């Protein structure tokens with residue numbers, strides 16, 4: 111059953127049988143999947159039941175690759191932005207993980223921002239300053255926050271007050287804690303880092319789009335921590351790095367992979383400091399995995 115928001119309030123609807131065979135197009139519906147954020151039309155079925163009759167093509171999508179699968183699953187559709195949340199300590203941040211999740215958001219057409227959480231932790235100021243500099247240079251807004259002291263929460267609330275957002279990032283980064291801080295009474299479950307058993311991780315099975323009292327909607331989808339990059343073609347990967355974009359198309363070879371080719375404008379931009387070495391390393395690692 112799906113809960114559908116209509117002009118007359120929330121209703122419950124099931125999926126019409128013939129809808130269940132979706133086309134296999136990147137980011138679009140496949141199998142029997144209708145996900146949070148999908149725009150649907152609902153009609154009357156037999157006995158007063160409501161039935162989802164059609165699903166609009168998706169404007170954006172958020173896909174993840176479950177660790178046990180080779181196929182991506184879209185977990186949310188039509189969201190405006192992806193907030194990539196990492197903690198600046200406990201667990202320590204990984205540049206590669208940030209880049210990987212950013213690629214996931216970029217490839218799904220969402221606007222992305224970086225949230226650096228747990229800035230209350232002692233001794234983190236160097237890391238905060240470094241990450242802030244690096245991701246601003248890449249073209250992203252960077253927001254330092256603490257769910258403990260409340261630092262940056264007002265700014266975070268303002269960011270998500272318009273449109274719809276999802277928070278993604280490693281387990282333990284503080285995504286649920288941040289949302290609880292943004293919206294009193296939300297009461298999402300939070301768990302201490304290191305007390306996470308595999309068995310307990312996927313106990314929530316439903317996803318929902320939460321309407322916030324200050325405006326905006328946030329996706330609450332379980333199991334976001336195992337994010338793997340999928341749903342991006344190797345040739346499109348460079349475009350998922352905003353600071354690469356001015357140089358794409360300027361390489362000597364049309365099919366340049368921006369790794370080893372002579373006359374590569376991206377490599378030249380790395381050499382001249384316009385693109386940071388670490389970001390290019392992440393690009394290379396992700397490309398190899400693809």
Ligand SMILES: Nc1nc2c(ncn2[C@@H]2O[C@H](COP(=O)(O)OP(=O)(O)O)[C@@H](O)[C@H]2O)c(=O)[nH]1
Pocket residue numbers: 227228229230231255256257258259279280281282283284285286287288299300301302303
């Ligand atoms: N020191 C500190 N701890 C935090 C902060 N935010 C979350 N935590 C703690 O980090 C752990 C993981 O938080 P949780 O919200 O469950 O992370 P999630 O897996 O990303 O949803 C919990 O023990 C939280 O209390 C923060 O800003 N500062």
Ligand SMILES: [Mg+2]
Pocket residue numbers: 285286287299300
């Ligand atoms: Mg959580």
Ligand SMILES: [Zn+2]
Pocket residue numbers: 361366367368369371373374375376377
């Ligand atoms: Zn190139």
